[in-house]
Amino acid sequence: MPFSQNMLVNKLKEGDKEAYLFFCDNYSSEIYNLAYKMLGNREDAEDITQDTIVQVYCNIKGFKGNSSLYTWVYRITKNLCLKHLQDKKRSSFSSLEKIIYKEQSEKAAKSFSAIEKKFYINQIKEGCLIGLLKCLSFYQRAVFILNVLFDVEIKYLAQILDKSENATRILIHRSKKNIKSFLCRNCFLYNSNNFCKCENLIEFSLKRGWIEESSPDKVDGIPDLSLERIENELMGLKKIIYLYKDLEKNLLMSL
Known part of the structure; x- marks a missing residue:
């Protein structure tokens, strides 16, 4: 079933399995596209995508709704990419x-x-x-x-x-x-x-x-x-x- 953002966030905080699967289906491609263009490597982008989803799952209860869910997710992805690139030569x-x-x-x-x-x-x-x-x-x-x-x-x-x-x-x-x-x-x-x-x-x-x-x-x-x-x-x-x-x-x- 489709979820509005507020409903999705609330269900994720409750640990709802269907909401989690909905999040993965609808957000994974956006996370991957950002990570791939940031890193230029498909395997690294896949790892960042998985790590982002795990962080969302583990930290969703701390999401206060001051920004959109996409903004929060993109920020997590950006931080993971930055951490990944810190030891690499540009x-x-x-x-x-x-x-x-x-x-x-x-x-x-x-x-x-x-x-x-x-x-x-x-x-x-x-x-x-x-x-x-x-x-x-x-x-x-x-x-x-x-x-x-x-x-x-x-x-x-x-x-x-x-x-x-x-x-x-x-x-x-x-x-x-x-x-x-x-x-x-x-x-x-x-x-x-x-x-x-x-x-x-x-x-x-x-x-x-x-x-x-x-x-x-x-x-x-x-x-x-x-x-x-x-x-x-x-x-x-x-x-x-x-x-x-x-x-x-x-x-x-x-x-």
Whole structure:
């Protein structure tokens, strides 16, 4: 049965099994998407998702309802991601540029069919975005994902980050500016005079295991995906294309 937020919180506090299953079904994908974009690793994102759900279960009685349940859950996820990343070295935009210019091969894409090429390029676009996010500082990464990709409003985002709304706006502006600067210097989709093309990274990405190998059922048929996942994938791709084409407009609107 569907639960309103207040009902869900109350039932979770009572230890209701049906409410817990409802929470897992309806919140897990949002938690995972945030963790994956923050960490850039699917296994780590799965671990963070499980840890977040456990923390929600263990601490729900302390939830006072001063913010939305999603805001509280996102804050838990953000804190777990921060803890996970504290001992890891952050990637930089310069290191990403070195990889791109060193590994591109213009002949790589010629051996693939048009359908296969499209299949790979869609994955590379998502991988490139994940790579760019990893080059941002932790809080810039968090605000970009939550505000630009997840459409979380400034006031709720400030609560998740435990920062003022003005500080949050500055972080959003800086994150967009940093990504826009990289795209202006490198990305062919953003500037046709640039060298970097997604199709030239196919062979390299396949060898590294960064993108999934194609097969007839994936490129020609309907993948074995649930309707919900298909919808999520389409929305994700739509947002990625929007970012590449209109990031400058978004930046100007935020000033």
